[in-house]
Amino acid sequence: MELATPSVCWQPVAIALVISSSRGNRLLFYHQGSPKGQCEQVTDVLSELPPRTLAEILAPSSLMVGHKFELNVDEWKFVGHLFAIQTSSFNIKFNVVFVLQSYCSLEVVGAYDHLSHVIGSAIVHEEHRCGFLEKEVALLTQLLEEAEAPEPPFDEMLGPSSLARSLRDILGTLQEGTQHVKIKINGWSEVNVLMRFDARDSQGSSVGYTGHVRSYSALLLLESADSIAESLPSSCNPAFHRLLRTVSPMKSLQTVALDGDIPLVQVLHCASHLAHWGKAITIYPLSESNVYIASPEASTSVNSVLSRSFSETFSDSTLAELLSDFSLPVSLGELKQKFMDDDRIIKMVVWLLQYRQITQLHTYVYIVPLIQMAHLPGSFSPTSSGFGSDHTAFDSTPFSLRPLSRSSDSGEQISV
Numbered sequence: 001m002e003l004a005t006p007s008v009c010w011q012p013v014a015i016a017l018v019i020s021s022s023r024g025n026r027l028l029f030y031h032q033g034s035p036k037g038q039c040e041q042v043t044d045v046l047s048e049l050p051p052r053t054l055a056e057i058l059a060p061s062s063l064m065v066g067h068k069f070e071l072n073v074d075e076w077k078f079v080g081h082l083f084a085i086q087t088s089s090f091n092i093k094f095n096v097v098f099v100l101q102s103y104c105s106l107e108v109v110g111a112y113d114h115l116s117h118v119i120g121s122a123i124v125h126e127e128h129r130c131g132f133l134e135k136e137v138a139l140l141t142q143l144l145e146e147a148e149a150p151e152p153p154f155d156e157m158l159g160p161s162s163l164a165r166s167l168r169d170i171l172g173t174l175q176e177g178t179q180h181v182k183i184k185i186n187g188w189s190e191v192n193v194l195m196r197f198d199a200r201d202s203q204g205s206s207v208g209y210t211g212h213v214r215s216y217s218a219l220l221l222l223e224s225a226d227s228i229a230e231s232l233p234s235s236c237n238p239a240f241h242r243l244l245r246t247v248s249p250m251k252s253l254q255t256v257a258l259d260g261d262i263p264l265v266q267v268l269h270c271a272s273h274l275a276h277w278g279k280a281i282t283i284y285p286l287s288e289s290n291v292y293i294a295s296p297e298a299s300t301s302v303n304s305v306l307s308r309s310f311s312e313t314f315s316d317s318t319l320a321e322l323l324s325d326f327s328l329p330v331s332l333g334e335l336k337q338k339f340m341d342d343d344r345i346i347k348m349v350v351w352l353l354q355y356r357q358i359t360q361l362h363t364y365v366y367i368v369p370l371i372q373m374a375h376l377p378g379s380f381s382p383t384s385s386g387f388g389s390d391h392t393a394f395d396s397t398p399f400s401l402r403p404l405s406r407s408s409d410s411g412e413q414i415s416v
Contacts, residue, residue: 010100010104011174012112012175016029016097017095019092022091031168059093061093065083067081075101077102079100079116080097081096090127094120094133098116115193119170132185136163213271215257215268216253217283218248219253219281221247228244228279250286286346290331292329295358295359300320307320322352323357332345
C-alpha cells in the first residue's frame, strides 16, 4: 500500500554523516534527494550552510555521546544520535544526522532520533565485527582530500563507499513516502525500523496498530500475503506463514486459529506484530449485518491517484460511483442485493477498508428507566426493611429504549 505525505511534512530534506577525530570535525558525507509532497520546495542546505559550517555545528561532543542531538537553524531542524568508538587503533565520534523542516512535530523528531540511533548502533556493530567504519572513514576522507573541485564530491562517493550508498538508500526510502526502513549496513547488520510517529496510508489515514487485537477481530492485510511472507526473516516461525495463508477478513482470529491449527495466543501475537508494522489492520469480520458509511476523508476527486488505482483494479467501476452508495449508512447485505455479485462487492468493500475510504458503524442499545429504581414500591435496597423478607424484592418496572444510535469507528454518532 502506498504511503502519502501527512498534513505536516515528515519527510527528511537530507542526510549527513559528521565525524570528530584527532584531525578535527568533518562533514564526511552529505546527500539531499528530492522529497515528494509538501517538502518538495526546499532550499539547498549547502547553499546556505557550507560543509565546513555544517561540520562544526553538527560535530559530536564528548558530553553528548549516547544522547539525542537536535538543533534548529533557520528553516531546518537537524536531528541525530551521537556515538563514539574507541579501540587501540581507532578513536572517533560520529553523528548520522537527518535534516528536517523546522516545524515538524515532537513525534517526528523522536522517530528520527530513534532511526539515527538504530543506524549508529548497526555501524558500531560492524566496526567491532570487521573494522567497517575505520575503512569507510579512510576511504571517504581520501576522496575528499583528492577532490580538485571546490565542492565536495559527495555524489562520486556513492560508487566506492558502501556506507554512503546505505545512507542514500535510507533517505530515498523516506522521501518516497515509505515509513518502513529496512536495509542492511555492510550487507550484514539489519536496520529495520517503522517510523511510529503516525504511519499513514495513501489517504493520510493512520495505519498500523490502532487498537487491541481480540480473538473476535478479523485481520485485514494491507499488502499481499506473498509480499509479507517474502519480507519475513528466514528464522520466522512456520506458524506465521500458516497464518498468512489462512487469514481472511471474513474470519475471526479464533476461526483462523482453528483452521490453521495454530494456538490462539500465537495467532494474537502474530496479528499484533502485523498490525504494529503497518502490514495489517484489525476490523470486525465481514458479515451481511455490517453497516458502513463513506469516511469523512474519502477521496472524491475523479483524477486522484486512488481513483486511478481503483479503476485499474475494478475496470468497469469508478471510486466516486461506488462511494456514492455509501453516502448514507448501508449494510453489506443491501449491497449484495444491489450488485447481485457477492464476490465482487466483498472485494470492493475490502479494498475500501484497506484504503480507509469507508468506516463501519456500530449500533448500541441504551436502556434507561423512566423512574429511579429506589423510588419504586418493592424495589431492592440494602437498607430496606423488606430485605430478607418473604415478599418479592423486585416488582415489574417499566423501561424505555432510547433511540438506537450508530457510532462510527472514529467515535462519531449518527441517530437512526
